[in-house]
């Protein structure tokens with residue numbers, strides 16, 4: 001495994017020759033935009049609650065208005081922030097490599113706001129909604145409500161995110177694993193590589209012959225399995241790569 005300043009040059013070289021780039025991003029990328037991780041956000045008014053109460057189907061059934069208000073506050077936070085240079089660098093990389101597949105564990109939609117296209121939001125998006133019982137999609141749900149509104153079918157409306165204990169959308173999972181198999185290069189950014197099944201995606205790529213580049217401020221569970229570890233925030237490392245890619 002390689003690290004350090006020469007690493008950037010190596011990453012640029014690999015990206016220049018890459019035919020299919022698979023990218024996985026996680027909470028670290030959002031954090032650089034000022035979005036606290038789920039657990040870090042449990043502060044102030046929310047300090048006495050736990051993820052089981054706020055982000056599970058059982059929690060929603062037990063106290064729908066509490067869960068609704070929690071996600072409403074998370075959405076307000078997302079509206080206050082902007083995509084960071086790491087998000088924008090990924091938009092540029094998508095334009096340069098022949099095939100590009102981006103999977104994010106983040107639910108804030110910042111990749112899409114930055115301009116990335118065909119983003120696979122494997123944990124959903126807090127600004128999209130569906131009904132609890134039948135998963136009917138909902139448009140135009142206003143902010144600031146104290147209670148979840150109801151779908152035409154009578155079911156309560158919930159955020160279209162994957163809660164703890166819920167399965168990820170089958171179709172997205174299948175296309176993500178298929179892309180990981182096809183990739184000859186995988187870029188893993190800002191994720192600790194702990195949340196399954198997304199965490200196994202880089203390993204699937206590796207088993208199928210891809211090289212793995214990890215970009216993270218700190219070493220993670222994944223680091224020892226990587227071909228290249230670029231230590232630092234994605235908002236610094238990725239723009240540097242883009243700048244050299246363009247030359």
Ligand SMILES: [Zn+2]
Nearest residue numbers: 131136151153
């Ligand atoms: Zn419905």
